[in-house]
Amino acid sequence: MSPAEQELYRLQVELVKMQQWVTDTGARVAVIFEGRDAAGKGGTIARITEHLNPRVVRIAALPKPSDREQTEWYFQRYIKELPAGGEIVLFDRSWYNRAGVEQVFGFCTPQQHKLFLRQCPLFERMLIDDGIILIKYWFSVSDEEQERRFESRLNDPLKRWKLSPVDLASRSHWVDYSRAKDTMFVHTDTQESPWWVVEAEDKQRARINCISHLLSLIPYHDVFEPSVSLPPRQKDGGYVRPDASTQHYVPDVAAQFLPANK
Numbered sequence: 001m002s003p004a005e006q007e008l009y010r011l012q013v014e015l016v017k018m019q020q021w022v023t024d025t026g027a028r029v030a031v032i033f034e035g036r037d038a039a040g041k042g043g044t045i046a047r048i049t050e051h052l053n054p055r056v057v058r059i060a061a062l063p064k065p066s067d068r069e070q071t072e073w074y075f076q077r078y079i080k081e082l083p084a085g086g087e088i089v090l091f092d093r094s095w096y097n098r099a100g101v102e103q104v105f106g107f108c109t110p111q112q113h114k115l116f117l118r119q120c121p122l123f124e125r126m127l128i129d130d131g132i133i134l135i136k137y138w139f140s141v142s143d144e145e146q147e148r149r150f151e152s153r154l155n156d157p158l159k160r161w162k163l164s165p166v167d168l169a170s171r172s173h174w175v176d177y178s179r180a181k182d183t184m185f186v187h188t189d190t191q192e193s194p195w196w197v198v199e200a201e202d203k204q205r206a207r208i209n210c211i212s213h214l215l216s217l218i219p220y221h222d223v224f225e226p227s228v229s230l231p232p233r234q235k236d237g238g239y240v241r242p243d244a245s246t247q248h249y250v251p252d253v254a255a256q257f258l259p260a261n262k
Contacts, residue, residue: 004204011211012051019052019088021220026085028132029218032094035139036177037167038149040200044139044207045090048214058083061092074098074116075123082132095120099184101166104176117187124193134193135217137210138181139200143174 001009022029033041049057060081069077075095083089098116102108108116127134141149150171153159170177189195196213200206 004208007208008047008204008211011208011215012047014215015048015211016051017222017224018215018218018220019056021218021223022088023056023086024223027218028083028085029088030083030091030127030132030134031088031214032091032096032134032136033139034093034096034100034137035198035200036141036146037170038146038153038162039139039141040198040203040206041092041137041139042162043203044198044210045092047207048090048211052088056086057088057090059090059092060094074112075119082127095123096184096188099188100177100180101170103180104173105166105169117183120188121190121193124188124190128192133218135214136193136195137198137214138185138195139198139206141200145201147171 021027033045035041045059049059060078062077062081065072065077078091078095081089081091095116098108098113099120103113124134150163150168153163185195198206198210
């Protein structure tokens with residue numbers, strides 16, 4: 001492994017320790033990932049969750065609101081996604097949609113936008129006062145790098161699904177997004193709930209920096225029990241495995257590419 005890969009592995013081991021601390025202490029952790037389209041939020045989230053327990057660490061990536069949800073208090077559907085005791089929730093975009101895409105594309109009214117900017121710091125203060133560890137990351141990427149990543153997605157059948165019509169339209173609203181982000185920071189980058197900017201021009205560097213910083217903000221410690229040994233396997237007691245011909249097996253397509261099992 002390269003030095004960077006070794007460091008990522010070390011950080012992922014620490015994430016496992018942090019997860020165990022959250023489980024044992026009943027802590028509640030909510031991490032928000034926002035930023036430009038194709039800035040690397042999803043890849044960072046994938047590296048964070050790669051070796052973690054999905055029953056403990058959950059990704060919240062909400063679709064556009066339903067007709068019913070559009071009549072609710074704006075924060076209401078996000079409240080349902082907040083962590084309970086012993087849980088970590090990673091928001092792949094969050095309530096800050098209102099300060100970004102909704103404001104830029106006119107999906108909310110100017111009055112709704114202003115109300116959000118006034119209520120959001122109060123909402124987050126309530127979460128923090130109740131004991132939730134709330135961390136907010138903004139992934140920053142240049143115009144040129146975003147264009148390169150969009151082109152890569154267009155030409156990759158595994159990534160083309162990542163380009164929504166709104167993502168594509170965001171290219172023609174680059175400055176509008178910049179202004180919206182600046183306004184959002186003015187109102188919501190508070191002392192108790194700051195925005196942490198991740199320079200994401202280099203994906204590998206951004207992942208290492210973000211994970212390292214995330215771990216530094218959570219007061220975890222190693223709570224694993226001393227190593228244990230495996231107990232002996234139960235004796236067969238006369239058990240006989242059914243004949244293979246009585247069961248349905250998945251065809252061994254991989255035999256075309258791999259040597260035969262020994």
